[in-house]
Amino acid sequence: MSKPAKRKVILGMMAASLALTIGLNPQQADAAVDINASASILVDADSGKILFADNIDDQLPIASMTKMMSEYLILEAIDQGKISWDDEVSISDPVRTLSLQTELSNVPLRQDYSYTVKNLYQSMAIYSANASTIALAEHVAGSEADFVQMMNDKAGELGLESYNFVNSSGLNNSDLAGSHPEGTDANAENELSAKSVAQLAFHLINDYPEVLDTASIPELEFQAGEDETIQMQNWNWMIPGVNAGHEYEGADGLKTGFTSAAGNSFTGTALRDDMRLITVVMGAETRDDRFDETEKLLDYGFDNFHEAELLPEGYKPDGEDVIPVTGGKEKEVSISTSSALRSVIKNDEEELYVPEVSLASELLNEDGEFVAPLEEGQEVGQVQLTYEGEEDVEYLYDNQSSSTPLVADQAVEKASWFTMSMRGIGSFFSGIWTSVSDTVTGWF
Known part of the structure; x- marks a missing residue:
């Protein structure tokens, strides 16, 4: 075979291979959408339209992204008048003990000091404070076990497809040192699919958009005691004012998560030109990676999609x-x-x-x-x-x-x-006339 002929064959094979790749998976044909994570999804926050998906149905550990369901139930309880932002929240012995484990993301909580629902909610949403979350769960439901039942019930009500909630914070139950919710396994961990995490975020943002008012705060002081303050920096490095290396235009939420089983995970959201996108990245290797992969998803969404008036x-x-x-x-x-x-x-x-x-x-x-x-x-x-x-x-x-x-x-x-009767009579005589006309026409 001559060199020109060989060249034509090779080029033809390359073209066929490219066409096959694009035809089989056109969304993945975009080089920018190469997400290094266990699962990922990109969704239009207004319609729920899925713009990109990878391994979104496998149920995986979600770590502190769990707190989105806790936030939903707390905001719902406030909306329904069952609790208020100004309620004082009691701090139980297990919550006090857990709050002192700062390696697990906490603000220290005292039993001789008063905290409101708002104080604890802010520490949960901004700083991912685990003990604060449990204190709020006990305040809403009486016990964390009852709150977990509410979480699973709400997941079913919202139509989440794959879920298992075992505690309110997202920690592994083993980290709770025997104080895990009654009826749950001592080593269990909250698990959802990436699609179900996106469904939860979709409802949270649309049902209670005020969640973003707190989620977008870059830094806030927490009054832990009379002379004790904690500076809480948001774990979401994509919102303005937290980490210049990951700051993303329009980012204003939503929730990070990490355990050894879950890896580094993140549910993000950003708004540009009246188009809001939701992202979920699960099982990234490092803290930086979960934001880098989220940036890829958001760039893909904002660069390749737009909202249009079609009718x-x-x-x-x-x-x-x-x-x-x-x-x-x-x-x-x-x-x-x-x-x-x-x-x-x-x-x-x-x-x-x-x-x-x-x-x-x-x-x-x-x-x-x-x-x-x-x-x-x-x-x-x-x-x-x-x-x-x-x-x-x-x-x-x-x-x-x-x-x-x-x-x-x-x-x-x-x-x-009367009108219906006249129409009936008219139809009757019209039918006779049509019949006579057809008969006469037949004579000729």
Whole structure:
């Protein structure tokens, strides 16, 4: 074989290999998304759309990322009026003992000094204080064991897919020196999948966005006693003012974690140009690595995706904007979207999203007609965007999608008995005339 011929064969094989790689896994084709961790995920915080995923279903230790569930339950209890920020929290003997183990991330807590829910919450959210977390769990539920039951119940309620909570702090139970929650194994550790961690962060940020007000504080003083203060620096090195080497524009949360079993893990979030992203990195090798890998994910998200308005408010579906109505004063009604449909999409892929109409089956008869009456502005269906590109589009939950409601543009009152009778008579004579006309036409 001649040299030019060999060159053509080699180039052809390289091109085929590249095309196969891109076709099999287009998201991974981006060199920037090479995450060195046990599991990782990138999610749009508004819609729950998954933008990148790697090994997201394996249940793994999560260490102090556990505290996101504790934060959720504490913020929920405050929102429901069960506790208040100004409540004074009792410090039990095991909590006092644990708080003195500063190698486990703690602020020292005294039993002859008063701490409020707010004081302890700040030490938990900023400094990952483990004893403070347990004290809050006892304050909310009466015991940490009951609080752990609440954690698992809430995980089920929120639809987390893979989880097992055994304590409120994220420590391994063995670190609690026999004071682990009753009913849990002495060596157990909290475990979730990366997808479930992202689901938890998604709910925490959207249900209680005030969580970021505290999570974004770079440094705060904790009054441990009358003449004892602790300077708490945030373990999240990506927020401004903590670590210049890892600071990331728009970063304002959320929670770090480390145990020997979990490795270095981090749930992050950042906001740029009204687009908020959530990241989860589990099992990175070092503290620096968990932030470096998170930066890769965030860069990939902000560089390759954007939020776009794909359908405007008042959009009328082509060919499906007028629907027949039975039993109404009017025989049809026009429909349109009640709000604009916005979605986070990959750059230059706007044309790959096609609107599809789905009408509310409970409002239709067997002939596909709306049954009167209808109110103006009443939701009568949904318009959903179908992606026609090569990649799979997935969300944190099966019921999430890029869709917006369709509403009736006018009210359609139910027709009176007289109107329906006249229509029936008209239809009867119309039928006779059509029959006679067809017969006469047949003669010729």
